[in-house]
Amino acid sequence: MDKNKIKTFADHVISDMGSAMGAGLAYVGTKVGLFRSMAGAGPISADELAKKTGLQSRYVTEWLKGMTCARYLDYDPENETYELPDEHAYLLASEGSDHYVGGLFYSVPMMLGMAPRVADAFVHGGGVPFSDYGSEGVLALDLMNRGLYEKRFANYWLTTCPTTHERLTTGGSVLDFGCGSGRVSIALAKAFPKSSFTGIDTDSTSIKVAKDSVLQENLTKQVRFECGTTDQLPDNERYDLITICDCIHDLSDPLGTLENLRNLLFDDGILFVIEPKAADHLEDNIHPVGAMYYGMSVFHCMTQSLASGGPGLGTCMGPASMEALTRQAGFSRFETLEIKSQTNIFYAVGL
Template sequence: MAIEARQIDQARIEAFMGRVVGDFGSVMSAALVVIGDKLGLYKAMAGAGPLTPAELARRTTTSERYVRDWLVNQAASGYVDYDPTTGQYTLPDEHALALADEDSPAFVAGGFQNLTAIIKAEPRIAEAFRTGGGLPWGEHDPGVFVGTERFFRPGYAANLVAHWIPALDGVEAKLAAGATVADVGCGHGASTIILARAYPRSRFFGFDNHAPSIARARQAAAEGGVAERVVFEVADATDYPGGDYDLIAFFDCFHDLGDPVGAARHAHAALAPDGALLLVEPMAGERVEDNLNPVGRIFSAASVLICTPNALASGASADTALGTIATEERLRAALAVGGFRRFRRATATPFNRVFEVRK
């Protein structure tokens, strides 16, 4: 039936258009958030009180002409406040935590860097829809690697030592006493370095098959003063060296792997008999309808644009590629085939599921 011949609900069209206009604004403004982050506009506004465009431009050595319209966009986005009586703009303290303070658990500017870099892969992903092929992690825009670290680090800093490790049976005591830990798919090593700083008696090994990420992780370990106890090596999740690890962790990477069952098998062999596997995965539900919410919207997009393509480029089939919204049941099954018998959800945040897996 032709669309005109059907009953069209005018109010529904208008409601949908309203939603789309909001999405247009979000997409366009994302680049402006990246600009504000990159040029220090948010940092200059943080705690500075009300500023005119000219004052902000002067403080950041940027062009007042651009800053003027950037501020209008930021005010229209609800990111800064505007006072029409003075023509000044203010970054509220709460927003400054999210946009200007890299150490805050609320910091989100790295997320914008990550997401805007990921979407640059759209032409290759569209082509992959036609071919069924993949796109390796390392072929994304380099902003993805830095952005991922800056996106995830605040959550790890807030949760890993305070909540996730204590949620695992007996692991905190082992780490405090001196344990050997492997962080598989460690990227830039944010999680490895946070753990190393918290547990000075333990030794840490970070593995990733993306060589530029390992080079950056080594640099970060030196900057963080933990290079003596942290070794970063280029290695695949299915063949990293060492054994008898007390803890093997997969932070936001198990679902990216080309061979998750092979990675589970290798971890099973490399883990001490009473060792624990920590699996941190994006929040997702068991049913499609459980993902029909703002977080599911983000992670299903990530699955299409980055995680599933990496799995498909690295040997997974359409059936075995887990992707970002892999259900708990699929994760459990992959680990079970790899030899693990115990699997439980230890804790969760709005963005992450945290599993403890044992032999």
């Protein structure tokens, strides 16, 4: 055996464990507001930060040391102070923006907390249904997507479909399938006040959050949410735009769902699909984003599909698989949209 390869891989394992612990510490810092308190504060001591936040000093001290070793914070050994660089705060302390990463950290305990059950599914089959991830699962997804949907959906993403964008400006109808906490419908309703929006999802916890949010935003005349499947929608209802964001790969019946959605589109309507950005072949996904997505697939996406008897398509479908699925469902038009994103890929699908 090659001793250098053993040493290199041992270093790699330690690095992975360091990153895993760093993500866990970042979750704590996000949840209890430590990053937010450090943003723009300049150099600060552990005692000062503990006093500022009202948190336990010993925990704060150890957290600061861990985040320094993970290179999230800068440390001044002479003065024993810590600082969150502005460039890091831009990502860590910017909730509601389109560059906030706190939702990723919220997903860590939500997903890895299910590891024993997922391991059991390796042996006995089945999986973990979405509802079992509870309110923390809903919150994690909300935090991951809210800023992106609010800042980019109407102003950037939909502009790549100019006819649809124009129709919503003058007044159209939109269905968001798998709407989760409702952020797509709410964001688009604000941007297109003459259009009407329906969000539908099978998760009752998500729908409750969505209904509470639309009430707070005073958009109840423009937006409605339903808990269930397309069976809950009127038979004669048709839509100019149907959005399905980051969830086709999660479904128990993706083909049947797409067939149902096809029947709900106007002839010139668009099915706007967002999926995780992945290549068609494994060898092209061997990078950190690929490792993250395959992990998310096992611990969240694929397992919830398998839990309900679905095919478990997995997070990394790739464009070829998505196109094949939509064509099998009866769609004839498929376009990969020219939208820049490090983590997502966008499709416009039509009749």
